[in-house]
Amino acid sequence: MRTRTVLRKSISGTIFDCFNATFMILFCISILFPFWDMIVLSFTPSDKVNTLSIKLWTDTWVIDSYKYILSDTKILTAMLVSIYRTVAGTLIHVVLVVFAAYPLSKTDIPYRKQMTIFFLIPMFFGGGLVPSYIINRYLGFVDNLLVYIIPGAFSVYVMIIVRNYFMTMDKAIEESATIDGASVLRILFSILIPLAKPVLATIALWQMVGQWNSWFDCLIYMRSEKKIVLQMILRRMLDNTSMMPEEIRQYAETQPGFIQFNSKTVQAATTMLVVLPIICVYPFLQKYFVKGIMLGGVKG
């Protein structure tokens, strides 16, 4: 007997739906509000900034702050550095990951187990910040643009994701290619990689976001002003505002690298500059980002 489940709209169900919808709308507003606050701030004229009124809008929209930051060579250089590390870092990362994932995906390759274990062990133990710093120093990475892309050029976690993906791909294609006389390298480049585009796109996006957002290596390794990233500029502005007492701020003004016009509007405009690429890219590629979690199984 086929039972038809009739979804009767109960009153309590509808009330719940109303509350839920309201809650979700409020939630979305709370997520978006800080962004909006910052956007409005970035367009506010500087003399109107320091007032404690509830600002959801500004009467006069000016682009002074943007004009300032886009004409500041320090900020422009930092933007170029950020772009460099995002592009180069992602490329190297994807290449290295694929170079390890493909061989390890072959279940019949000799010494597979040993090689896999070799890659897995560091996931549980790490030397920590200090030994890594010392190693990088020995390698000459201090104040070197390479420090942005080489130490982080490989990630075991990502490699495993790609490896698993390769393993789930249909063997038949590989087999027929082998029969046709293609070498393993040829198979990799001409066949597997095009087929693995979804997962490669996902990990590339992950890496790009990670690189764009990185600033810590800049903090500890960079000494020259020309090599700092955009996030670092933002970080400095934060440093300046977070130390409230006037004396500390005056002291900070004497430090090298102090952002001259650290007024709030400039900080807001710079924040927007940092956030904009991600926001632009995000809605369209959101599904790739999310897929990354599924591919990896459980990720905290």
Added chain:
Amino acid sequence: MGNCANNNINKSSFFFHSEKLRKVKRMKYLYLLILLPFLHQLIFSYAPLYGIIISFKDFKFARGIWGSEWNNFQNYKMLFEDSFFIRAFFNTLKLSISSLAVSFPSTIIFALLINEIGKIKFKRIVQTISYLPHFMSWVVIATFIYQLLSPENGFLNSVLLRLGAISEPIYFMGLKRYFVPMYLISGLWAGIGWGSIIYLSAIAGIDISQYESAQLDGANRFHKAIYITLPGIMPTATVLLILNLGSILSVGFDRIFNLYNPLTYEVADVISTFVFRKGLMEAKYDYAAAVGLFQNIIGFTLVMMTNYFARKFNDYAIV
């Protein structure tokens, strides 16, 4: 054919041996490919492990690792007597545990609520918006927070003043008592959307017929959520809990570093920021390395322990 048996054995081992060799030969380019990541791992993941011996020495940079004298567990002894380290240790625990206690139920409840949304388009939009903070660096998020809580022109102070709740703006970020609430709320803001993804995908994997038969038995939506959906995501939740408990000592450096300042060190300084200041700013490399190793070992032990207990009681484990 007296020693035929010997011959056969020799022949078979030779056969297998060359089979393997032949495979290696055929796949030699694969080994070449993997050489590059292999080297990277060696240099950047294994070599630092070697650097751990720094923590057992009185490390002087000029003398290098070998030139510096051993001081055995001196650094570790210092650790337990350093009141700032002890403070950082307990701050780490406090922040970690409270963070977990808040976010764990919240993400689950949020996932359940999202799951109840009927209109797919609305659901999609809410989810997309909720993930957005996850992609911001903590520098950006901290900038948002400092701005919203600013005593000069921040939103929160403006609202409170307008409502008459306070007569003077409060410098939230400089006061110790506001740090933990601020830390937890910002953690929720940044993580609740993203954290719910796992649970939503787990929910998607629950057998639909369970819902149908519950419907027949007269269950309403609430019943279904509590008695079917919730138990359905328990395995996932358990695994996540294990993962999080294992990393309880590694409160993220990024987040704390951008949110703390000398005024709030007392409650905000955690092990990772402590290591940073001691190791890189004060250049006490050996001491900081000791702290790092300490953190690592405890973390590892915790993961193994929680994994063991989970397996014992639940059959759900990672390792």
